[in-house]
Amino acid sequence: MTSETGTKRIEASERTLEILGFLAGRERTTATEVAEHLGVAKSTTHYHLKTLEDAEFVVRDREGYRVSLNLLTMGHDVVSQMATYQAGKAKVDELARETGELCILMVEEHGYGFYIYDNRGEGAVNFDTAGNRKRLHDNALGKAFLSQAPPERVDEIVDRHGLPATTRQTITDRDRLDAELEQARSEGVAFDYEEQLNGLCCVAAPIRDTHSEGVSVRGAISVAVPASRAQDEYFTEELRRAVSDAANIIELDLQEY
Template identity: 35%
Template structure:
């Protein structure tokens, strides 16, 4: 059993194998052994167990993730019916503007991507289910701004403020000052803080009971997402879509 800080090493290893296979889009035994630096017997044990349970399949010497994961993904996807409303309206927005649209929510102090549509560009490499640090994304900063300072400190203590670009906010006090600005204007901006050449604008989606469902963001190239574009068009488009979403939420 765990005591809140300890975990099962075998469980962590099995998930490390799963993640390695996913990130490589399939890998041979030798490739996994080299990447994970596990002994042959340890890697064989985990692969055999995962294969027996249907989470991994072996095709022509290459290990791939099994379809068993689909049932878990479907269960997670359907746990919040409101996500379907968000996806529908986000697709409509993506059809109207030449930018990427993403929707993400917070889970255990990180941002998890629930929906992503590349629209007319492909500036990000977001994947559904991908976890991101909150301090480098527009939606993440928006959601952090909704939390009490004690919770923000807990998230920083756990995940840190790693640097991704020269614009990344890596100082705790500077981030808190940024979050205060987010609260004042009602939306957040990612100004090349996660990836050079990418700017994003994000705002929260709130259910009728006051629960913050997540953040909807518009992501695009810096030469298109100028301050003028953001202030005169993007923010309005974003808020209009969020209003449509919130009008349909129970």
């Protein structure tokens, strides 16, 4: 019976998390829509939703259910405790001031890149990036991270998430991706040319933890520019040096955490 009960509890947890994931992608959702999505009885769905509502993870109004902002608070609390965030935030701010562009700090989790902080200089493109989750193969931040990750970790991520196309420029071939990662590993930075978003180009450098035994990668930092500003040495040389220097300083600061 203990084993049976334990299994039922795990299934209930999985169902609750599935509900949260379903709600998160919608402005409002009715209990009927949730039940149809899950393929379970409406009464069972109501039980899960009521539990989530009582715990203040879900909000209900006349239009239906939505995820509570408590999850936003939890996410902010997690990010604020990360050493990469603590060491990198000020450097992102400085890099944005110096370049006038959009600068982003990323960490990896579950094979995705999470944008945990950004700042915009005076001439930056106006994209809201902080809090976004992205794949790793179609952007400079992700490729910078992958270039320093162990080969078996890269295999694991690609096997799990694949190499889907986001734009016509996205790398969808594993051999080509490996060649780019090798180049990024050699040069210390990674580039993307409209591979994640049409009209946007990025240069990024990995943030490594050189203080621990061996070398591990903690995240990446990037500068993003309109494609019109990625045609000359400003992008390939000036911004490359700036983002590489920023990553190096963050690595040094990480030794204090």
